[in-house]
Amino acid sequence: MNADHHSSLLAAVKGQPKQVWITAFAAVIAFMGIGLVDPILLSIAEGLHATPSQVTLLFSSYLAVQVVAMLVTSAASARFGAKRTVVAGLSLIVVATALCAMAGSIEQLVALRAVWGLGNAFFIATALSVIVGAAAGGQAGAILLYEAALGLGLSVGPLLGALLGSFSWRGPFLGTSVLMACALVLCALFLTSDSRADRPRTGILDPLRALGHSGLLRTSIGSAFYTAAFFAVLAWSPFVLQWSAVAIGLIFCGWGLCVAVAGVALAPRLAARLGERRATVVAVLGYAALLLVMLVPSKPLLVVAIILSGLVSGLLNTLFTGTAMSVSDAPRPVASAGYNFCRWLGGAAAATLVSQLAEWLGFAQGPFLIAAVLCVLAGGLLAVGSRTSDSRTMPAGAALIGEEV
Incomplete structure (x- = not known):
């Protein structure tokens, strides 16, 4: 099994065409945006005289817009083509991140993060289809590359945010804008346009109709609950730790590396051993156990729990999506859009309410309990x-289907 996994990973990397690597590079930068602001939350609060509840809105606005946009991304890609959708998304991100670096108030920053979220939704919803369509060696290898880009972006984002944020909280936004501009130019020049005949016909309401399937709806709501927990850790840990940007960045860099390793190497094995749905149940209950550990008022213990939670998050990112994609007979892009609508709705709600929960419960670690x-x-x-059958192995292509973060 070890040899098989390593050979498949090597095969996924070797001999890929240029546009696969360009899209993967752009995906790394896009995924960096999720954890980029995490190490500088305290610096932003100080620099813009904002409260913790105002600062966590940087996650809320980003995710809330992404939630709504997920319903229209597949329709947009079908209408305008994958290349145009990717380029439009990247353009929005470049403009939004550059303006973030010049924001004069927390309200402006929150609004610009919403534009960033819109651009990110259009990009990441389309990037996997571009990679799968262009990749040599089939869909499975393309998905491994996409998972690797996800984990690399999640790990590099907090580190870049910390390093540039040690000079100014504006630095990470400017750095992201420059990197995204490079990705935009490369995608505009080297991605090939797909023909109209190759585009599936997708309506805006199709993802919501797909949620009429009880198995998909149950999985999607479960993923929303997990994603809420995920963002409780991501958005609130810096306020509990009260450490420097560099320290927070290093912690979440380790966390992101764990996400990458677990998503690419461990999740397929666990799914093969237990079945996707049973493996997801075990992993999400393991995440609950780690969250209970975070209630102990010990910062070193909290750091260990945060980093280890990256392993469980890597498993769940892959397993939840695999379960969602295999549980109904809806086309995968449509099922994925409906599933991700619910999923990111949970993240947006958590990021919005996390500071209020800490106040209501009367102790700093309260959000971890919820x-x-x-x-x-x-x-x-x-x-x-559940009345669905639980297959022993993950279906090809279901491990990660586009909008992982």
């Missing part, structure tokens, strides 16, 4: 009342 409860509920939704 997050643990949500993970238990997610496990229950998947474990109880």
Whole structure:
């Protein structure tokens, strides 16, 4: 199994055409945007005289717009083509991140993060289809490359945010704008346009109709609960730790590397051993256990739990999506859009409410307790009342289907 996995990973990397690497590079930069602001939350709060609840809106606005945009990305790609959708998304990100670096108030920054989220939704919803369509060696290898880009972006984002943020909180936004501009130029020059005949016909309401399938709906709601817990850790940990940008960046760099390793190397093995749905239940309950560990008022223990949670998040990012893609007979892009609508709705709600939860519960680690409860509920939704059969292996192409973050 080890040899098979390493050979498949090597095959995925070797001999890929130029546009696969260009899209993968752009995907790394796009995924960096999720954790980029994490190490500089305290610096932004200080520089713009903002409260913790205002600063966590940087996640909320980004995710909330992404939630709505997920419903229209597949339709946009079908209408305008993958290349135009990717270029439009990257253009929005370049403009939004450059303007973020010049923002004069927290309100402006929150609004610009919303534009950033819109651009990111159009890009990441289309990037996998571009990679799969152009990749040598089939869909499975393309998905491995995409998972690697996801993990690399999640790990590099906090580190870049920390290093540039140690000079000014504006630095990470400017750096991202420059990198994204490079990705935009490369994609505009080297990606090939698809023909109209190759584009599937997709309506805007099709993703919501797909959620009429009980198995997909249950999986999507469970993923929303997990994603809420995920963003409780991502958005609130810096306020509990109260450490420097560099320290927070290093912690979440380690976390992101764990996400990458688990998503690419561990999730397929766990799914093959237990079946996708059962593996997802085990992993999400494991995440609940780690969140309970975070309730202990010890910063070193919290750091260890955060980094280890990256392993579980890597598993769940892959397993939840694989389960969602295999549980219904809806076309994968449509099922993926409906699933991700629910998923990111959970993240947006958590990022919005996390500071209020800490105030209501009366202790700093309070959001982690609520997050643990949500993970238990997610496990229950998947474990109880499911009438779908649980395949022993992950279907090809279902491991990650586009909008992982």
